[in-house]
Amino acid sequence: MKYFSKELWAGYNSRSDAERQRAFEQGERNRQEYSRQLEQLRPRLSEKAYRFFTDESLHDGRLLAFSAGDSIGHDIRGSEKFDINVHKVTVEMRVLGSNLDVHYALRYETVRRVLFDYPSDEPLFHNEGRHIGDWGYDELTAIDDNWLRHEVLFASGTTILIEFKDFFYEREGCEGVRYL
Numbered sequence: 001m002k003y004f005s006k007e008l009w010a011g012y013n014s015r016s017d018a019e020r021q022r023a024f025e026q027g028e029r030n031r032q033e034y035s036r037q038l039e040q041l042r043p044r045l046s047e048k049a050y051r052f053f054t055d056e057s058l059h060d061g062r063l064l065a066f067s068a069g070d071s072i073g074h075d076i077r078g079s080e081k082f083d084i085n086v087h088k089v090t091v092e093m094r095v096l097g098s099n100l101d102v103h104y105a106l107r108y109e110t111v112r113r114v115l116f117d118y119p120s121d122e123p124l125f126h127n128e129g130r131h132i133g134d135w136g137y138d139e140l141t142a143i144d145d146n147w148l149r150h151e152v153l154f155a156s157g158t159t160i161l162i163e164f165k166d167f168f169y170e171r172e173g174c175e176g177v178r179y180l
Helices: 006-012 015-046 047-056
Strands: 064-067 091-094 102-117 135-142 148-153 160-172
Touching: 006 015, 015 047, 015 135, 047 160, 064 102, 091 160
Parallel strands: none
Antiparallel strands: 064 091, 091 102, 102 160, 135 148, 148 160
């Protein structure tokens, strides 16, 4: 990730006051730079998709499911037969918001690359065999004039990287409580 790295997140949580201060200052510069580059991507996104990347925050949310396949959602009992010659790689993520009261369904189409690195060679706040952890930071960047990249960094150090052309999402309320 270019703007919101593992090193920056570790700096936010450093025991050193000076290191934390440096991280917060660098983080503010990165946020401003990220916002500028995100504005440049606006013409490549639907208005709704742009709002997702600028207005919605999944920080401290939880990943419920991550799926990738040639025909996600194909109903094997339905009337439409599966066509082995049709390839439509799609990625879907289902995420609960930080207060566990909002459900997001994210969908990426025209996908060329997907990485799910759990927990990675450089874990953050990870206990072996435990959870992926909270959604920490994500960023949308351009690879070139045709492809976009969405990267997500989780508390454990897990990362997701998706290169795609089309993005859609749905948001709906649900019942849940993070802290009792």
